[in-house]
Amino acid sequence: MAQQILLNNIEVPGLASFDVYRKLGGYTSVEKTLKNFTPDEVTAEVKKSGLRGRGGAGFPAGMKWGFIDKSTNNPRYFVCNFDESEPGTFKDRHIGQLNPHQLIEGMILGSYALGARTSYIYIRGELFYVLRIIEKAIEEAYANGFLGENILGSGYSLDLYCQPGGGAYICGEETALIESLEGKRGNPRIKPPFPAIVGLYDCPTVVNNVETISALPWIMNNGADAYSAIGIANSKGTKLISACGHINKPGIYEIELGLPVEEFIYSDQYCGGIRNGNKLKAVVAGGSSVPILPAELILKTAKGEPRLMSYESLAEGGFETGTMLGSGGFIVMDDTTCIVKNLLTFARFYHHESCGQCSPCREGTGWMEKILQRIEDGRGTMKDIDLLVGISKHIEGNTICPLGDAAAWPVASAVRHFRQEFEDHVKLQKCPLSK
Amino acid sequence: MQNTKNTTEFNSETLELVNKIIRRYPKGRQKSALLPVLHIAQSENSGWLSSEVMDYVASLLEIQPIEVYEVASFYSMFNLQPVGNCVIEVCQTGPCWLKGSEELLAHFEKKLGIKPGETTADGRFTIKTVECLAACGNAPVIQVGTEYHENMTNEKADELLSKWTAENKCSHTNPYL
Numbered sequence: 001m002a003q004q005i006l007l008n009n010i011e012v013p014g015l016a017s018f019d020v021y022r023k024l025g026g027y028t029s030v031e032k033t034l035k036n037f038t039p040d041e042v043t044a045e046v047k048k049s050g051l052r053g054r055g056g057a058g059f060p061a062g063m064k065w066g067f068i069d070k071s072t073n074n075p076r077y078f079v080c081n082f083d084e085s086e087p088g089t090f091k092d093r094h095i096g097q098l099n100p101h102q103l104i105e106g107m108i109l110g111s112y113a114l115g116a117r118t119s120y121i122y123i124r125g126e127l128f129y130v131l132r133i134i135e136k137a138i139e140e141a142y143a144n145g146f147l148g149e150n151i152l153g154s155g156y157s158l159d160l161y162c163q164p165g166g167g168a169y170i171c172g173e174e175t176a177l178i179e180s181l182e183g184k185r186g187n188p189r190i191k192p193p194f195p196a197i198v199g200l201y202d203c204p205t206v207v208n209n210v211e212t213i214s215a216l217p218w219i220m221n222n223g224a225d226a227y228s229a230i231g232i233a234n235s236k237g238t239k240l241i242s243a244c245g246h247i248n249k250p251g252i253y254e255i256e257l258g259l260p261v262e263e264f265i266y267s268d269q270y271c272g273g274i275r276n277g278n279k280l281k282a283v284v285a286g287g288s289s290v291p292i293l294p295a296e297l298i299l300k301t302a303k304g305e306p307r308l309m310s311y312e313s314l315a316e317g318g319f320e321t322g323t324m325l326g327s328g329g330f331i332v333m334d335d336t337t338c339i340v341k342n343l344l345t346f347a348r349f350y351h352h353e354s355c356g357q358c359s360p361c362r363e364g365t366g367w368m369e370k371i372l373q374r375i376e377d378g379r380g381t382m383k384d385i386d387l388l389v390g391i392s393k394h395i396e397g398n399t400i401c402p403l404g405d406a407a408a409w410p411v412a413s414a415v416r417h418f419r420q421e422f423e424d425h426v427k428l429q430k431c432p433l434s435k
Numbered sequence: 436m437q438n439t440k441n442t443t444e445f446n447s448e449t450l451e452l453v454n455k456i457i458r459r460y461p462k463g464r465q466k467s468a469l470l471p472v473l474h475i476a477q478s479e480n481s482g483w484l485s486s487e488v489m490d491y492v493a494s495l496l497e498i499q500p501i502e503v504y505e506v507a508s509f510y511s512m513f514n515l516q517p518v519g520n521c522v523i524e525v526c527q528t529g530p531c532w533l534k535g536s537e538e539l540l541a542h543f544e545k546k547l548g549i550k551p552g553e554t555t556a557d558g559r560f561t562i563k564t565v566e567c568l569a570a571c572g573n574a575p576v577i578q579v580g581t582e583y584h585e586n587m588t589n590e591k592a593d594e595l596l597s598k599w600t601a602e603n604k605c606s607h608t609n610p611y612l
Binding site for chain 1: 459461464466467468469470471473474496498502505506509510511512513527528529530532533534565566567568569570571572573574578581582583610611
């Protein structure tokens with residue numbers, strides 16, 4: 001069994017209540033840290049642990065904290081990104097509804113390190129039932145002296161609140177999230193300045209993902225060295241992988257980074273293989289935004305080495321033959337799947353979710369959806385296939401935020417690896433896999 | 436318009452909740468409470484935001500009505516047209532599609548005799564298609580109010596529809612309660 005840092009007690013009944021969580025050693029990292037560590041020492045510890053942002057970008061968390069501007073007298077803010085909306089990703093909901101105190105404990109540690117006196121958990125509006133669970137847990141944390149004035153007599157005070165979104169994938173982009181938290185449309189800001197300098201209410205702000213924050217208590221309890229001893233190369237620690245699609249055991253798995261992809265898909269400990277004994281066709285390994293890979297390239301790199309679940313190994317080969325770990329949203333497709341139709345649902349998603357600020361994304365996502373619909377319906381031409389790729393190239397890199405790239409990469413990679421299937425749609429004037 | 440306005444106003448209990456939410460943000464930043472307050476306002480106005488309701492929210496938060504309109508029209512959870520008593524939101528993104536969300540949606544359409552975006556003649560049900568609900572491991576998924584219904588099948592849909600019809604299900608309840 002892999003080391004469980006985030007899910008070790010997840011099956012304990014009543015874990016969402018303060019008493020049960022506390023009995024299992026919950027909040028000891030706060031006691032230890034407020035007593036023995038200065039805020040800068042906490043940041044140093046997180047830097048040393050090698051923990052990377054688990055929302056999808058994989059940016060080193062401690063380094064991000066290090067950018068926060070401590071030179072002004074402005075308040076500083078620590079914000080949790082709980083806008084989990086990347087198709088294929090459903091790990092944060094799991095933590096939020098079953099183990100909210102672990103997240104709150106992490107929020108206290110991060111807030112202390114950054115010198116934040118008010119922190120927010122921004123949660124997608126669809127998950128209001130999870131918001132209610134977290135708000136109840138926050139109340140319990142106040143009642144037991146872990147939030148509010150002068151926590152455990154340390155002199156450090158913190159208020160923590162939840163804020164619901166309104167149904168907009170773009171608010172998972174940190175500057176759009178900040179705009180939304182200010183009560184505005186979720187339009188991403190131009191960077192720089194980065195939020196660490198000019199963030200919420202124009203004050204220095206750090207935004208981290210739920211999973212990143214939830215790893216902090218373990219790191220402070222066990223030390224950076226213990227954390228960085230897990231994993232491989234620059235992929236330290238554990239990662240939650242939410243696996244879905246045509247597998248026997250969809251669900252949320254905590255893996256030690258470096259696990260072979262083949263073992264993850266076929267072992268009974270994880271996905272348990274492909275449903276009905278079907279053949280594996282393709283995998284989208286890190287949420288809908290990352291390039292799709294055909295079976296042979298997800299199991300082995302182009303060099304013939306086993307592909308591992310790590311930032312480096314999944315990226316091996318660049319976008320030509322590789323992909324990204326992303327958010328850990330692992331979507332598996334068997335040989336009954338139409339790649340064009342699956343891509344069409346993604347294209348519709350990005351078109352729907354584009355905020356509309358940048359023309360290439362606002363217009364291009366709609367064009368890609370229309371062309372894919374036409375190909376899927378058997379009305380496409382061979383030229384359409386190149387047109388699709390052309391549009392994706394004109395979106396990529398030409399937008400304020402990464403949503404444009406996220407919309408472009410699935411299209412470009414699907415055509416790169418499954419061109420024949422697109423051509424078959426055109427030749428047959430229908431979906432070759434339709435019943 | 437005086438009469439309409441009276442009915443849109445929150446009762447004292449809801450106002451207390453709204454004020455509690457406003458206090459979570461720094462002085463002068465009460466606009467931050469806009470999304471939470473719009474969720475509450477929508478639930479109290481049969482599931483949609485009329486311009487009267489939005490104007491009322493603007494007055495509560497001491498911001499311009501346009502600041503409310505531009506936000507309400509941006510986020511997909513806010514309905515700017517009347518909806519049925521029970522809104523059934525069916526996820527249609529990739530992972531749900533892989534597990535049969537198209538067949539599920541077609542089943543709801545057939546059962547209720549309406550298309551997405553439409554409301555049954557008796558005003559009971561509205562079908563809405565939505566994008567990824569972050570529950571892909573239990574696909575296909577639907578949402579009704581703040582409830583998730585996962586691992587959906589046509590049989591499960593029939594059971595839920597009978598149940599909701601019998602109890603005259605309303606999906607517009609204050610999401611904070």
